[in-house]
Amino acid sequence: xxxxxxxxxxxxxxxxxxxxxxxxxxxxxxxxxxxxxxxxxxxxxxxxxxxxxxxxxxxxxxxxxxxxxxxxxxxxxxxxxxxxxxxxxxxxxxxxxxxxxxxxxxxxxxxxxxxxxxxxxxxxxxxxxxxxxxxxxxxxxxxxxxxxxxxxxxxxxxxxxxxxxxxxxxxxxxxxxxxxxxxxxxxxxxxxxxxxxxxxxxxxxxxxxxxxxxxxxxxxxxxxxxxxxxxxxxxxxxxxxxxxxxxxxxxxxxxxxxxxxxxxxxxxxxxxxxxxxxxxxxxxxxxxxxxxxxxxxxxxxxxxxxxxxxxxxxxxxxxxxxxxxxxxxxxxxxxxxxxxxxxxxxxxxxxxxxxxxxxxxxxxxxxxxxxxxxxxxxxxxxxxxxxxxxxxxxxxxxxxxxxxxxxxxxxxxxxxxxxxxxxxxxxxxxxxxxxxxxxxxxxxxxxxxxxxxxxxxxxxxxxxxxx
Amino acid sequence: xxxxxxxxxxxxxxxxxxxxxxxxxxxxxxxxxxxxxxxxxxxxxxxxxxxxxxxxxxxxxxxxxxxxxxxxxxxxxxxxxxxxxxxxxxxxxxxxxxxxxxxxxxxxxxxxxxxxxxxxxxxxxxxxxxxxxxxxxxxxxxxxxxxxxxxxxxxxxxxxxxxxxxxxxxxxxxxxxxxxxxxxxxxxxxxxxxxxxxxxxxxxxxxxxxxxxxxxxxxxxxxxxxxxxxxxxxxxxxxxxxxxxxxxxxxxxxxxxxxxxxxxxxxxxxxxxxxxxxxxxxxxxxxxxxxxxxxxxxxxxxxxxxxxxxxxxxxxxxxxxxxxxxxxxxxxxxxxxxxxxxxxxxxxx
Numbered sequence: 001x002x003x004x005x006x007x008x009x010x011x012x013x014x015x016x017x018x019x020x021x022x023x024x025x026x027x028x029x030x031x032x033x034x035x036x037x038x039x040x041x042x043x044x045x046x047x048x049x050x051x052x053x054x055x056x057x058x059x060x061x062x063x064x065x066x067x068x069x070x071x072x073x074x075x076x077x078x079x080x081x082x083x084x085x086x087x088x089x090x091x092x093x094x095x096x097x098x099x100x101x102x103x104x105x106x107x108x109x110x111x112x113x114x115x116x117x118x119x120x121x122x123x124x125x126x127x128x129x130x131x132x133x134x135x136x137x138x139x140x141x142x143x144x145x146x147x148x149x150x151x152x153x154x155x156x157x158x159x160x161x162x163x164x165x166x167x168x169x170x171x172x173x174x175x176x177x178x179x180x181x182x183x184x185x186x187x188x189x190x191x192x193x194x195x196x197x198x199x200x201x202x203x204x205x206x207x208x209x210x211x212x213x214x215x216x217x218x219x220x221x222x223x224x225x226x227x228x229x230x231x232x233x234x235x236x237x238x239x240x241x242x243x244x245x246x247x248x249x250x251x252x253x254x255x256x257x258x259x260x261x262x263x264x265x266x267x268x269x270x271x272x273x274x275x276x277x278x279x280x281x282x283x284x285x286x287x288x289x290x291x292x293x294x295x296x297x298x299x300x301x302x303x304x305x306x307x308x309x310x311x312x313x314x315x316x317x318x319x320x321x322x323x324x325x326x327x328x329x330x331x332x333x334x335x336x337x338x339x340x341x342x343x344x345x346x347x348x349x350x351x352x353x354x355x356x357x358x359x360x361x362x363x364x365x366x367x368x369x370x371x372x373x374x375x376x377x378x379x380x381x382x383x384x385x386x387x388x389x390x391x392x393x394x395x396x397x398x399x400x401x402x403x404x405x406x407x408x409x410x411x412x413x414x415x416x417x418x419x420x421x422x423x424x425x426x427x428x429x430x431x432x433x434x435x436x437x438x439x440x441x442x443x444x445x446x447x448x449x450x451x452x453x454x455x456x457x458x459x460x461x462x463x464x465x466x467x
Numbered sequence: 468x469x470x471x472x473x474x475x476x477x478x479x480x481x482x483x484x485x486x487x488x489x490x491x492x493x494x495x496x497x498x499x500x501x502x503x504x505x506x507x508x509x510x511x512x513x514x515x516x517x518x519x520x521x522x523x524x525x526x527x528x529x530x531x532x533x534x535x536x537x538x539x540x541x542x543x544x545x546x547x548x549x550x551x552x553x554x555x556x557x558x559x560x561x562x563x564x565x566x567x568x569x570x571x572x573x574x575x576x577x578x579x580x581x582x583x584x585x586x587x588x589x590x591x592x593x594x595x596x597x598x599x600x601x602x603x604x605x606x607x608x609x610x611x612x613x614x615x616x617x618x619x620x621x622x623x624x625x626x627x628x629x630x631x632x633x634x635x636x637x638x639x640x641x642x643x644x645x646x647x648x649x650x651x652x653x654x655x656x657x658x659x660x661x662x663x664x665x666x667x668x669x670x671x672x673x674x675x676x677x678x679x680x681x682x683x684x685x686x687x688x689x690x691x692x693x694x695x696x697x698x699x700x701x702x703x704x705x706x707x708x709x710x711x712x713x714x715x716x717x718x719x720x721x722x723x724x725x726x727x728x729x730x731x732x733x734x735x736x737x738x739x740x741x742x743x744x745x746x747x748x749x750x751x752x753x754x755x756x757x758x759x760x761x762x763x764x765x766x767x768x769x770x771x772x773x774x775x776x777x778x779x780x781x782x783x784x785x786x787x788x789x790x791x792x793x794x795x796x797x798x799x800x801x802x803x804x805x806x807x808x809x810x811x812x813x814x815x816x
Contacts, residue, residue, distance in 0.1 A: 022627075022628065026631075303479075303483060304483050304486050304487060306796075307480075307483045307484075307487065307789075307792065307793045307796055308487060308789065308792075309751035309788055309789055310751065311751055311754055311755075312751060312754060312769065312784070312785050312788045312789070313785065313789075315769055316495070316781055316782070316785045317494075319773045319781060320494075320495055320498045320778070389634075392634055392635025395635065396636075396637045399637055400637065400639070403637075403639065404769075404770060404773050405773070405774070406773065418640065418643075421643075422643065422759075427643050427646055427647050427651070428651065428658075430647060430651055430652065432647060435640075435643050435644065436644065439637065439640035439641075439643070439644070442635060442637060443632070443635055443636040443637075445635060446634050446635010447631055447632050447634060447635055447636075449634075449635065450630075450631035450632075450634035450635060454631060
């Protein structure tokens with residue numbers, strides 16, 4: 001086929017395709033996915049999502065199970081946003097060889113629901129003593145913790161108020177809360193951050209009212225040896241809302257995860273569909289063209305493959321062989337190609353009888369040449385529709401395998417996020433932002449290819465066209 | 468004539484089943500033998516323990532005896548034969564439903580026989596997917612015909628778009644959402660399982676099952692019936708373009724009669740096949756769906772056996788569901804041949 005012919009047929013095809021609106025919508029969604037895929041490095045808030053998705057320490061500064069940020073638009077009570085305070089006021093005092101470094105953070109709190117934690121991060125070397133003081137807008141001061149820091153080069157010391165200051169917060173509470181309410185909670189079961197940001201009054205434990213205003217958090221660090229150093233003191237405030245899609249119970253940013261899943265879904269879907277449909281087309285054409293006992297034999301083989309229940313076999317193979325994503329795609333191709341064989345074969349039987357095939361054969365063309373040069377190019381356009389319609393199935397199969405926990409653990413796919421959501425109790429605890437986005441992405445991607453596939457089907461099989 | 472066709476098709480199905488079981492035994496031979504060896508070790512250890520507590524034998528005798536027993540069991544399970552022979556025996560065993568013993572999973576009566584464990588789950592799976600399929604097909608026919616009546620109009624377009632929206636949606640994901648909404652937000656349905664604990668007695672028992680069945684069936688129907696309606700619409704639409712429909716309309720036969728009497732009768736064979744085929748596909752493709760609802764069927768068994776890595780149950784479940792799938796395909800062809808007499812005469816396309 002010459003290039004000019006090809007261009008002509010493509011533009012003709014495009015003219016047809018343009019008339020089917022749903023097909024254009026599908027194409028639009030597909031293009032949108034491609035854009036997201038291309039700009040993933042720019043868009044993803046966490047650049048190492050692809051490699052460190054299962055590395056808990058990478059996500060440590062995020063809040064746990066935080067709502068998506070846009071929940072604040074719909075909620076009357078505003079949830080605290082996550083933020084990192086980076087530039088403390090530093091003052092240094094020397095007492096002989098001892099140095100007292102004081103880092104003062106100002107946090108402007110204007111929300112209704114308190115952040116989930118306060119985390120102080122310190123880098124440095126050597127040993128130090130640290131006192132953490134928390135001053136509220138109403139003048140109350142809480143001593144949060146005093147701890148010994150042992151710092152090593154390159155490491156980061158983390159002091160979490162939520163973990164380390166329960167006792168102090170409970171004592172602070174004792175000055176205001178009624179004894180009855182105090183008795184309802186144990187010292188170890190309270191949430192320090194919720195108390196620290198609440199108005200000091202009765203019921204602040206049960207039904208806290210937010211105390212808005214400027215808070216001061218002061219870290220006084222005592223260094224005893226001259227060679228000890230302190231650098232990069234940061235205060236992380238993990239809020240109650242985070243990122244476009246919130247975080248999961250393992251503190252991972254779901255937007256990054258969902259974004260990282262796009263390329264795998266596209267790869268799995270496209271590769272599986274293209275390879276298996278091509279195999280099916282070639283198989284069907286060869287079977288039709290050869291005819292006779294070869295045809296019968298090939299049809300028997302086809303019947304055997306056609307009788308395999310796909311998902312059970314995939315599950316067992318994944319459970320036994322623990323395949324990587326490439327092997328999974330290969331396995332899917334091996335069992336997936338049968339879908340298009342029947343129609344292709346019947347088309348091949350028709351084309352085989354055409355006069356131009358006879359003419360080519362009279363000219364002495366080999367079977368190989370006739371099949372691949374003259375018959376398959378005629379059938380390929382018809383297989384585009386089934387390719388598009390195969391893609392969602394392949395994506396769902398991979399997701400199902402991942403849901404069982406048999407997916408490739410080195411990558412991030414939507415199915416694996418859903419697996420974590422399911423086993424992490426997202427359904428029971430109502431963490432909808434963990435369950436809905438990945439599944440919705442699967443559904444939308446499936447939908448876009450369904451739109452494209454059905455549009456192609458409509459063009460290629462005009463009989464179904466509406467009168 | 469029809470019987471000849473039936474016999475031919477059934478034999479064909481059986482042959483395919485046997486071939487597939489051979490392929491499976493060859494593929495998973497290693498894994499199966501590992502579990503059998505582990506089981507033998509366990510049994511021999513138990514026997515040696517029992518002997519050593521009796522205190523009659525010296526340690527040396529015990530050692531020899533344990534070796535003997537191991538050899539005995541190895542021979543019993545044919546593990547000393549060449550690989551090919553082992554594969555063949557395994558395949559024959561599988562075909563005769565001798566799936567062996569499970570490693571962890573037990574049936575409701577505490578048996579470790581894989582066949583019993585599987586047979587327990589089959590009716591439950593059929594109940595769930597069968598109910599859903601019946602509702603699906605009825606809804607699909609009603610809506611599909613409505614769609615075909617006025618193709619390209621608002622209703623047809625709207626439902627077609629809905630078809631495409633649910634096309635790539637995993638049923639288990641919708642199940643999760645349904646559970647989240649109907650179980651934990653508005654507490655209408657139970658979270659899963661087939662019965663309340665403890666199950667009520669008498670007539671209430673069946674009502675209880677129905678109550679547990681509602682949510683999964685609802686989910687399956689929401690996912691499924693669009694696609695069926697779309698297929699039925701296409702089939703009916705192509706029939707409606709035939710000349711005899713036009714002539715029927717021209718004769719003044721009421722539209723209802725044209726649709727249900729003329730068009731639907733001609734369209735019946737492909738509709739039945741497509742409905743059954745999509746039922747088969749949805750059963751084999753929706754097996755994970757059961758575990759989301761903790762429905763104790765075959766699909767849930769896959770989940771459990773993967774989680775517990777109970778290989779014999781996994782293999783038994785696979786062989787059995789393959790058998791069911793092939794059965795379904797054969798029945799499909801038989802019904803098709805029954806409804807459309809042209810099929811069985813020619814035999815070839």
